[in-house]
Amino acid sequence: MAKVRRPLDRCPVALSLDVIGERWTLLIVRDLLDGPARFQDLSESLAPVAPSVLSSRLKRLAENGLVVREFYSDYPPRAKYRLTDAGRDLRPIVGALYNYGRKHLGHRTDAQPT
């Protein structure tokens, strides 16, 4: 990686963190990389996340074009959240976090090191 000393507002790392650096956001992405999910699915998987926080993070992800909400029932209205192509491009970031956790924090997980 090239030496990075741009001002933060033009640094690709900082810009990425502006978009997905808030607490919970990458964990939502982690779940959605497995496929679309309902709000309730995410809320259960990511407990103890507060519904207001989950809602805020999903809204931000949608505003940034990383997630779309799709209705699969009109009445009653039911929606699922799905990653866009740009959202799926976050996989290497989640993958790098996963690999780091397995290697360095694996004693706290039930995962066997690869």
Add this chain to the structure above:
Amino acid sequence: MAKVRRPLDRCPVALSLDVIGERWTLLIVRDLLDGPARFQDLSESLAPVAPSVLSSRLKRLAENGLVVREFYSDYPPRAKYRLTDAGRDLRPIVGALYNYGRKHLGHRTDAQPT
């Protein structure tokens, strides 16, 4: 990547985010991947980070064994911060954030897309 549905306290992604998910932490790592740096160097590079926040993040990184403080002058005491081997293993995470930013947020940077 395998389907991840472990409780958050045993998920490698969540554990990694617990350690390096706070605002500014990965930007400090970004800087230190280029080599050791003084507090003042980091403070200037990461402006407008507050000194108290920078200090708190460096302390947390040290507690987690990712950064060490090395004195290069006894009097007056002067120290540099350096990544440990475990800290340097964060490079793929920073690299993935960099690549994502270049590809998707490049219009906000002065970087040319690769």
